Amino acid sequence: ATGADGYGLYAVETAETSVTVEPLISLDLTRPLAAVTLTGAPARRLAGPDRAAAAIGRALLTGAGLLASEQLGVAEWCLTETVRHTKERHQFGRPIGSFQALKHRMAALWLDLVSARATARYAADALATDSPDTPVAVAVAQAHCAEVAVRAAEECVQLHGGIGMTWEHPAHLYLKRAKADEIALGTPGRHRQALAGLVDLAAPMG
Incomplete structure (x- = not known):
């Protein structure tokens, strides 16, 4: 918040009566959200203008970097579950996973997942070692892993056919988590824009 002497972290x-927490209905119901309203609430300052912005920036950077690992996990589960299903589901007397069109879709997703694993691991390592490359590593990881998680979840739903569209199958939970994660700490486009600035890459003209 901005106080009399500048930006601060409070x-x-x-539990204060001047604090209202109103639950919100989110896309991913397994991750509750709420709107917090402060009306003259007493606060304890944790950091002043000299440290607050840096602390919040570091927290958001760390969160985005670690979120890439969750997105990787979502994508891995979706691909593993889809491969299992296509091995067991039979049509025309053979597993649907043996059809070339489905093989190509799962192979393309596997290649995306390999790249996502590399970027997520590098971001986590950069954060753990306090590498000077951390901002770049996190931006790359988020720009890639967010989209891979959504694509993997969408493929999981589609390649499960009718069962993938039902509440009884958990595929919809992974799709909702992937979509919620995609915007949680910056969209892929926002992270690509940040990356362009970090590597001094000018935006296209016109």
Whole structure:
């Protein structure tokens, strides 16, 4: 928040009567969200203008970097589950996974997943070692892993056919998590824009 002496980071107790926490209906119901309203709530300052912005920036960078690992996990589950299903589901007397068109879709997804694993691991390593490349590593990981997770979840739903569209199958939960993660700490486009600035790559003209 901005105070009399500039930007600051503050802690507020949610038990205060001047703090209202209103639950929101989110796309991913397994990850609750809420709107927090402060009305003259007492606060304890944790950091002043000299440290607050850097602390929040670091927290958001760390969160985005680690979120890439969750997105990788979503994509891996979706591909593994889809491969299992296409081996067991038979049509025309043979597993649907033996059809060339489905093989190509799963192979393309596997290649995307390999790249996502590399970027997510590098971002995590950069954060753990406090590497100077951390901002670039996180931007690359988020720009790629977010889209791979969504694509893997969409393929999981589609390649499961009718069962993939039902509430009884967990595929829809992974799709909702992937879509929620995609915008949680910056969209892929926002991270690509940040990456362009970090590597001094000018935006296209016109």
